[in-house]
Amino acid sequence: MTELDYEKEPVYPEFNVYPPRWNFDNERAWQLYRRAKREQWDEEEIDWNRVREIASGLDRKQRLAIAYWWSLLSNFDNATPVFAHAVIKAFEHHLDTAVRGILTTITYDENRHNMVCGLAIDSMMRGFPFNFKPQDDLERKAMLNVMWTWYNGSRYWKAYLEAYRKYTLDVLFTSFMMGEAAATTVFTTMSRGSKIEEFSKAFKNTAVDETRHYAFTHLIMTQNAPRMAEEQKSLVTKQVRAGFVFLSLITYKPPKEFWKLPPWFESVNERMEDLARDSGFYIPEIKEKEEAWRSAMIRVGATLARFGIKMPAVPEIGVTGEEVQVTEEDFVPIF
Ligand SMILES: [Fe+2]
Ligand SMILES: [Fe+2]
Helix, strand or coil, X not given: CCCCCCCCCCCCCCCCCCCCCCCCCCXXXXXXXXXXXXXXXXXXXXXXXHHHHHHHCCCHHHHHHHHHHHHHHHCCCCCHHHHHHHHHHHHHCCCCHHHHHXXXXXXXXXXXXXXXXXXXXXXXXXXXXXXXXXXXXXXXXXXXXXXXXXXXXXXXXXXXXXXXXXXXXXXXXHHHHHHHHHHHHHHHHHHHHCCCHHHHHHHHHHHHHHHHHHHHXXXXXXXXXXXXXXXXXXXXXHHHHHHHHHHHHHHCCCCCCCCCCCCCHHHHHHHHHHHHHHCCCCCCXXXXXXXXXXXXXXXXXXXXXXXXXXXXXXXXXXXXXXXXXXXXXHCXXXX
């Protein structure tokens, strides 16, 4: 062991959260951090008793369909650990104080979104899916759809942790962009369409958070992209495609890439969506979903173009661009 020379300043190990350090420049990041604090809301202020009351007026299949939808959503809003991990990395890399601060608020936001999923499921169909007794084949398949979606979530989590070894933090955080853009659109549309007022409120508040998360990725992008090498830029292109592939399960239909799902997934999913719609729970129709993706792509594409980053081809919705293949190892997107 080398002797420590106490007469000198210590040499800190690389990639360590120590020493604590603060910087008060990066005004744009500080503004966003302040906005995040201002825009906090409480999921327990949603009147869940009212939701339970509404649920009691629905039939079993409708309640199941709504719980089913929230369960699928929770695959993407299980993002607390995703951002908690990002917080640790941001401290290890000594990113700007305000940037670290924003990441802590996103961690809290995502935990709130996850709580909303849980409360919504609990209000509609307590115990779904693990303590649920299917009464027919449709119910059984719906339950399995959820469980297999979550299984894919576990594959995503492994890839996500690995990604930190392959990508720089700016590329990683920029990768969140497509997810946040898609989330903003989804929640805004759903809040407008929902006839169940409490859900409408939850979606509206969530959209406020996701809009801010998008602003965060935008900030990281504009502050870091000018310094990105070509190779990093092409990784971003790939991640935009990965964002589409991952989030399309809930926002469109799951592409063949990445997803490992039961053969009945889509047909059962469509029946569940229709049942939910019949009960006043608004889910956009396929045309509207395509339109939402296209506008999210245009938004992201416009920013990327400013920094010479190409958009990927997304033939599913008629978007042309770079042909990219994403595999399991590539996944970073987040909601
Ligand atoms: Fe979220
Ligand atoms: Fe988000």
